[in-house]
Amino acid sequence: MVDPGHPLIERVRRICFALPEVVEVEAWGRPTFRAAKPIFVHVAATMEQPYSIVVKTDPQEHLALLEDGRFYGVPYYSRERWVGADLDAPDTDWGLLAELIETSYRQVANRRQLTALDALRPEHAGG
Numbered sequence: 001m002v003d004p005g006h007p008l009i010e011r012v013r014r015i016c017f018a019l020p021e022v023v024e025v026e027a028w029g030r031p032t033f034r035a036a037k038p039i040f041v042h043v044a045a046t047m048e049q050p051y052s053i054v055v056k057t058d059p060q061e062h063l064a065l066l067e068d069g070r071f072y073g074v075p076y077y078s079r080e081r082w083v084g085a086d087l088d089a090p091d092t093d094w095g096l097l098a099e100l101i102e103t104s105y106r107q108v109a110n111r112r113q114l115t116a117l118d119a120l121r122p123e124h125a126g127g
Contacts, residue, residue: 038108055104
């Protein structure tokens with residue numbers, strides 16, 4: 001179980017809700033953030049990583065992220081290019097996490113959602 005009101009989860013929530021048509025759904029006792037239905041951020045919790053998220057990566061960035069010590073492969077997700085990141089690590093880079101969250105959203109969002117996101121962030125249009 002994860003405290004959905006924890007400040008680190010609230011910070012993730014703010015990043016996610018800045019994207020079009022995001023909904024939050026509790027699943028497996030944890031918040032998930034979805035582009036309507038598909039999950040793009042899953043809040044994870046283990047004994048080793050009590051506050052972490054799992055995001056879907058860009059295919060071209062996946063291996064590089066796994067080689068970066070701040071990210072790790074996630075059981076049951078790895079075949080689909082998902083990585084985990086600790087939210088409470090001393091070297092947490094929230095700017096990079098926000099970019100990865102947006103990238104994850106772009107991996108699952110539909111065309112209408114991507115068009116809306118590109119209108120909000122023309123500098124990132126097209127990925």
